[in-house]
């Protein structure tokens with residue numbers, strides 16, 4: 001899938017893909033002051049196209065901007081419509097689904113850290129398969145605890161999805177991939193498990209207790225994390241939002257990552273220790289199957305999470 005479509009939504013209107021350039025003096029390019037989202041639209045079981053939890057993603061984009069005091073001159077409704085317009089215009093390209101990337105950033109004008117320039121806002125869409133590979137989704141991936149630490153909650157604004165903060169994620173991801181693993185797991189500044197470079201993390205211990213780090217840890221308030229919490233609790237399972245150590249991962253039965261891009265990706269190995277039986281366990285499989293049903297419109301309980309294009 002080539003990273004290219006026909007149109008983008010830029011600063012209030014649909015323009016041709018090739019008209020999506022910005023100037024090298026763009027403030028955010030130098031200093032990282034921007035916010036973004038990753039959203040997926042799925043082909044539903046009846047052949048339509050539906051965006052998953054669109055409004056929650058747009059709300060998080062606006063919250064991220066509020067956190068860093070980046071003015072976005074559009075309302076939630078306008079950005080929801082912009083996203084849908086972009087898909088409607090290119091429906092012929094995205095019959096099998098799309099990945100959507102709203103981004104807002106400080107544009108050009110003045111330089112220096114004290115500058116306040118007009119904000120640029122764009123929404124792009126492209127085709128993007130499984131982030132950690134189809135094989136990863138089916139069989140699980142190999143992860144490595146990173147030598148890079150998730151930044152302290154008073155360094156990174158963890159409730160925001162802020163562009164500059166992703167240097168930390170990229171360093172961790174590259175280190176893991178260059179060392180022959182698929183993904184990095186980052187610890188917090190106290191040494192407790194936080195999240196992967198672009199996914200939240202769940203584990204199931206030997207007693208069958210499902211755990212995920214709490215939102216007071218330096219983890220993104222993931223929308224997939226929230227979806228998984230909802231579906232597990234709605235089916236009578238308890239999930240503890242608690243901190244745990246890296247060695248708890250070494251001796252647990254199951255680990256899986258959650259994220260819009262990575263969806264539900266099981267982890268079969270951490271730091272060269274096999275996790276459980278070295279293949280996706282029953283909870284991971286249940287969550288993955290349930291998630292794919294929900295996003296494809298096959299579970300009526302969560303029908304209001306889908307916005308049909």
Ligand code: PMP
Nearest residue numbers: 198199200220222223224259260
């Ligand atoms: N953590 C980080 C650091 C991320 O970048 C992402 C992807 N947005 C996630 C977790 C998962 O969030 P979501 O489920 O909302 O995509």
